[in-house]
Amino acid sequence: MKKIKRLVDHIISRVNVNLKPIGRDVEKSVRQSIRTDKLTKYYAYYALSIGHPWYFRFQESNLGGTYFLGKCEVDRSVVLMSDIRGDELKPKGAVVSFGGLETELYQDEIIQVVSSFLIKTLVHNHSRNSEIPEYFRILNTVAMHYSNIHGTTTEGAYLGAFATADLSVLHNCALGDFAYVQAGDLSRASIRSGRVWIRQSGKFEFDYAHDPEVIDRYVTFDEAGQLSGVFSDFVKGRRSDFLPMYDSLAFESPVAIPDGAFLSRYAVVKGDTCLGENSLVAQRAYLENAQLGKGSNAQENCFIVDSQLEGLDVVAHGGKLIHTMLGKKVFVGFNSFLYGESDRKISVGAGTIVMPHTIIDAQEPINIPEDFLVWGYIQTQADLEGHSMSLNDFAKQRTVRRGNLVFEGDGAAFIEGFRARIDHILLENGACYDGKKQTRGHAQRTQSVSYNLFQPYLAGEEEAMFPAIVVGNR
């Protein structure tokens, strides 16, 4: 185990060099999240997809339980039970635009994870790195349980549990638990837990702060490195359903997979579940008594239980729906938690946008109208008053101050930005596939995928280190 110990020390030192100046010491979080006995327990795996260019190079790392898709390099890192999903990497020759200036990629874009520690983290590319658009880089970064690194270069960063860094570039930044940022380039920023912050410089700024008591109840990451609270209790209760799937190589879908739909063999499907055409169920998604209408998708770490999705619904990474009905084309943002019960269901009208990191913990039946924007923390129908607004009304605002929300700027641009993004997601996922090539997306392109499995050394000095592997051509 000598080598893995040195590796962990190395990562801590690299991250702390960058984060101590902003008052963050990652040593405890990292050490206490690594269960040494588990480092040899899980295999890592990568997909050979014929629909995506791929290349993998792994060295001097532990990658237990992690899944890779696309083009990825991992050096001197510990990446545990995470998803490194490079299915939107840009090809050589693609033209990218930054602030109106265009430049062309001189090689295929690649995800690089270097000197980092990620645990149960979702990494989905679509880079915003204007310095080297060829690299989607996660460098000297620590990302805790169920965090999302999405379209975000992170160089010297800490992401707390259930935190999301979205479409940004982070240099020496720390995000508290359940914090969400989509704020362009950030440097030496420390974002407190439960803040939901979206900023487009010169255009708008959406800034919501969950109350500290709410964060305490839903996400607690204590000094001893123990994650607790409602979110993790919910997830832990269903963890054992995932295990048999990883022990077996044979796969038979428990439900019919209609034309154009994709069900990952690493998703859990239980009860009375059915999938519509062109729907996409990513790996590590959990469906139980779930009806997914045509073109709907359930991303990584989603839980859809006793719920119906009418169609073209997007449940972003980590979204959870329990006893929830979604009308058509509803968007449920990252790590949102919509928790109903059979006697107090949640229904969300067509076209509504549930902001990332929204909590709806229904104490009574809750009905959300069509074409609304919903945010924050909602327990009753009355709570909606202070935590939602029709999209049309929001588009007319220059300032919104309601409870913990401060919005300033161009409401129309904010709403339009969201709508465009939802359309982009549906397009990328192949939700509207009609047999023509230009409508193909992830659901269609990931069909003929095979998985290669690899494990660490089980004993000796290199115990828990994964072998150096190169697959395919750069």
Added chain:
Amino acid sequence: MKKIKRLVDHIISRVNVNLKPIGRDVEKSVRQSIRTDKLTKYYAYYALSIGHPWYFRFQESNLGGTYFLGKCEVDRSVVLMSDIRGDELKPKGAVVSFGGLETELYQDEIIQVVSSFLIKTLVHNHSRNSEIPEYFRILNTVAMHYSNIHGTTTEGAYLGAFATADLSVLHNCALGDFAYVQAGDLSRASIRSGRVWIRQSGKFEFDYAHDPEVIDRYVTFDEAGQLSGVFSDFVKGRRSDFLPMYDSLAFESPVAIPDGAFLSRYAVVKGDTCLGENSLVAQRAYLENAQLGKGSNAQENCFIVDSQLEGLDVVAHGGKLIHTMLGKKVFVGFNSFLYGESDRKISVGAGTIVMPHTIIDAQEPINIPEDFLVWGYIQTQADLEGHSMSLNDFAKQRTVRRGNLVFEGDGAAFIEGFRARIDHILLENGACYDGKKQTRGHAQRTQSVSYNLFQPYLAGEEEAMFPAIVVGNR
């Protein structure tokens, strides 16, 4: 499937260029052995052993169902359901001796399979290549079902079903079905089916020929590429027992594994089976109601059914024992078939050597004394008369002519050579491990092994081609 078709054409052309001059055309055998629909069905796997140096590089090949151990490179080949077992590769700096002249290895020895087609073949190294001892090379070679390439460089070679090339160098040679050669360097030789030929130049020559009717009954490889006969019927009847093992990643041994013993998780173990200390059961071995005494071993493609091995017994690759009792330190050579029934058991006395490719198909109980040499085809106790001799007597001979056997030369050297080899095998396998480092062998060194699995492309032009992979450092 375009690429795999081109690959098969390529291999056929390379082998035929070398073998047509000696009258062998491999095209039919190769094409008819490849079931296109199966080329995407099986994963390949390699071991990360901490007891053996390893390195793997695979490119432009299909490797369905094949296992790799050690240092191996495969280029432009189809290697199906085979074992490429490089656990006796020599390290850099090792001194090898050829005809009394010594030379030192300038790098670690590596197995190279190039432009070849192997199916259900066992490759076990321990090279005899005086030209480049750093390479154990299988080049432009076709090896059919259950053949063994053992310590043998093959450059332009055809091995029929159940054929064995042992401790030799073959240049442009063809071995018929169930032929066995251990005859130094051979060039442009065509060995007929069922011949068992051991030659040490200037010392001795052992030459046995199975009757053509016997070969027809036990191994038939017909024009249509169908393998039939007693051997393949026997093997096919037990094939389904192997399948669940490959579908599951979890492994729990069905029997106790005593100190120093090794049981591959890819061996079948059924019924009332027990393993002694320091015993070794290689992958693709099949044990059913088998008692393996201390230090015994069952190599790849062995079947040990309703049989007892007292201890220090060696069952070489492909050896089959049914209702057979082995006394201590019995050697059963490659692909030997000892078939008893409950009312006509076979017993083999301690110290006896059963020559490679021996068939004992008991029509009545058969008892073979201690310290005997046994060869050929035996059905009754009376048959032993013409197919065995005490080792002491044999050692005194200069000529033996009995039935289909012609032996000429130094009987003592022949017997001593065999004994030395058996001791070498026991040593290499760790049969006499006593806790000290110098007594460790394969049984002990393969303990902490993990397996990486990899699959081919499942669709598109590259369908059935495996991805290019490099694992570890050369």
